[in-house]
Amino acid sequence: MYAFDLARPADLASAVTSLQTEGAQALSGGQTLIPVLKQRLSQPSVLVDLSGIDSMKGIRRAGEFLIIGGGTTHGTVAGSAEVASAIPAIASLASKIGDPQVRNRGTIGGSVANNDPAACYPSAVIALGATVETNKREIAAEDFFQGLYTTSLEEGEIVTAVKFPIPVAATYQKFEQPASRFSLTSVFLAKMGDGSVRVGVTGAGADGVFRHAGLEAALSADFSAAAVDGVAVDAGMMSNDLHATPEYRAHLVKVMTKRAIAALS
């Protein structure tokens, strides 16, 4: 990697100040950024390490919401009794990310801010209609994710927390890419309090994470595997690589959705 300065702010205000430096880059768990730096694909002047900001860590329930601090590691989420009782699907999702080393460093804030098209968390954020909280504002999930590795975060804006509405039931069905073990095609399915069913898909979309309107409409009317069979999933919107064709990904969307239904039935 290229040389850089390292800032380790203890509070959010200091972090925001540090990020105003030309070429500054926020660092959370570093599970994406550090490999990128090692390959010299990025050359920040200052890395602003957010891991010392205690206010960004932790998990709490507030009424009908589960709020997870942006600096909370996957390992903490996976092992949290609060998460397990409020939205066990999120604990399960976190437990399937990477390996123990990754889970002990990687954070939810880093994951959603990076918006890797194969990351796990974004599917839960959009399926549950969560709100992404930053040092400046609250952003609805639908507005937050803007395509591959792109979000509505502004320069220097920090994800401080993600606020999840607590569903009636939810499940995350992950199908792994054989090499990276990221999502090849995974589905986060939630039954909400208003009776609607929401389906977030990650790993598959050519433009990153998405909700599938057809599946949601069909399952909101008839929560069954048969309802999935009647829905067309368009391969044209799926990505293509060494590990999966668009057709295979489109097929897996339906398979994983059916498995989600089975898990909740």
Place this chain on the structure above:
Amino acid sequence: MPKDGGIGASVVRREDTRFLKGKGRYTDDMNRPGQTYAYILRSSLAHATLNNIDTAAASAAPGVIRVFTGADITAAELGGVPCGWQITDKHGEPMKEPAHPILAVGKVRHVGDPIAVVVAETYDEARDAAELIDIDMTDLAAVVDMRTAETSGNQVHEEAPDNVCYDWELGDKEGTDAAFANAHHVTTLEFINNRLVANPMEPRCAIGEYDENDDNYTLYTTSQNPHVIRLLMGAFVLSIPEHKLRVYAPDVGGGFGSKIYHYAEEAFVTWASKEIRRPIKWTADRSEAFISDAHGRDHVTKAELALDAEGKFLGLRADTYANMGAYLSTFAPCVPTWLHATLLAGQYTTPMVHARVRAMFTNTVPVDAYRGAGRPEATYLLERIINKAAQEMGLDQAEIRRRNFIRTFPYDTPVALQYDTGDYDATLNAVMETADYAGFEARRAESASRGKLRGIGLSCYIEACGIAPSALVGALGARAGLYEAATIRVNPTGSVSVMTGAHSHGQGHETTFAQVVSDALGIPADQIDIIHGDTDKIPFGMGTYGSRSLAVGGSAIVKAVDKVVAKGKKIAAHLLEAAESDIIFEDGQYKVAGTDKAKAFAEVSLAAYVPHNYPIDEIEPGLEETAFYDPKNFTYPAGSYLCEVEVDPETGKVEIVAMTASDDFGNIVNPMIVEGQVHGGLAQGIGQALLENCAYDEHGQLVSGSFMDYAMPLAVDLPNFVVETVEGTPCTHNPLGVKGCGEAGAIGSPPALINAVVDAIKGYGIDHIDMPATPLNVWTAIQNASAKQAAE
């Protein structure tokens, strides 16, 4: 029962103490006074002419000592990287052997081909400066697919028309054709043996150091065979005589074949350390390893098997394209020929075999031996086509093999080998019993009730290990002998230092070899040290590969021990005032037969070094003996593997439910280490069959150039292995009766696994699937077969 710590005991590996504590001493752990760092600028294009390399800005960058290009290598008149084996083609002509320059001259021929080296005070300065090198290249069309390399119209090397390195054949072509003419049934199978990246835990590293005072060079390197590197590099590349060149390979973090070969980086740091009069270290990172370590396998084959009505094999034909990559790596030409075609009889009495192998140059990383080296390719070919034949003829996969087993030994195969011994029924019976072959259909039904397709696959492998009789391999084109050397130095108070040419980089030699010596000398293993890896300490050595260390290196140790004991008997006879012919050596004691008179091993050792009362007129003082052992034949480990899988028809994902291995390794020195070796081999074999795929695009770019896309087997992918060794048939021609176990798992498991997958999905009319059986590949095969069935 084995003696404590002797042959047959599962002694815990002594080397693991340092490895488990993170105290291993690897090449990159070493730092020499005044050391500098090399960064290698490599080609990002697969095939291009090098018009100009402007190094002015890089040379002036901070910390830079010197920038080297191919022009410097040419000016110094260094040799190219040599090849250790020459194949003679079917017309009697030598293979095409184009030059392999240390740094590219005129052209680059694969992504990763080294273009320039920056040597600087720090690694980061070297890397920063390399970004300032301006290279003017003209992109050329790349030769990537070996099947079309002959007709592509593009030339990797001018010296190799149509990109053919050699077109070679083995076996009786007319006889084989006649066998096919009389066949009741012919099975045909076209398949690929996928390309692999070895990926040892430790990337390669080399430090070159020139000592002006003595005009000596030292190369510290990640090698499986330091003497071979000294020989090849000293004699063929740098013209440094052996006495001025030390090659030291300390702890090496895995090799799997990829660290056998002499690499350009080793020659560069050694040579350039004299140019700049300072030591130079180069360490690969993982991305660099992907494009600079020799790759493995990469065959495309059409095979045909002729059978009679009872399923007896009448003849086998194999027509193989083997990818050599852009240059010939050290052993590359012999892998698809003498290590592959010679194994095509397998465990069977097939009377006629004919193999044709075309080795092709392509604009890809050089391909060479990888765990198993040719023998996995042969086993996969045979064991897949046999299952396809069984499927076509309605025969049970075990029964068809039984009808064809070799049962009389020694056995001369139609492809140049003589098997000394074996018992193939024993391993087949054992694996079928252990894995409950008979109960499989009930398990298949149970899986079906859960929506899973269960399959069972058998593979019966044989390999030729204990490489190799020197005269034989010399006749076949090897440019070196393949014996092994050992020195037993008995120290004055009776402890023993063993110097072996067989390098250990995961195999556990420090434990196993000590067991052999402990057993032979009757002294505790903690009195014995095993020393390897340093050409200044070891008389000579051909190194570790081809499951040869114990069979060849261990035999050299036994021969040297025999010499020590023979000399000890003369000393003991003198001390005991008895005739030498009356002295017997057992349990660490020299005894006068039929009496209670005895001298301990250590007493005799002391007398050899303090020869006050000594037969000085007959023998010299001291007790140190060296032996070279040249094997009389290969050894032939063999076994049977059964794999059971469940396929998820909705996703195509294959889960291995069971993998059972039954091996005949002859005598076994350390059962625990043998089991560990089989476990490691199984993991790599399963990796090949299920996960690993080194893929290039049509421009010669490596698509799977990192662990994000190159799938390595993880513990979660593997079942609990069941590994057993039968009471084997000891090798008849080496003193330990051992055969070798390092590669078996990687040889036996891929066809067992693919046979199981095909068995699981045969209901769709599928009779083959290429490796790796990824979810995408299995799902696609099911989709295509279903569409075909629907159309019919």
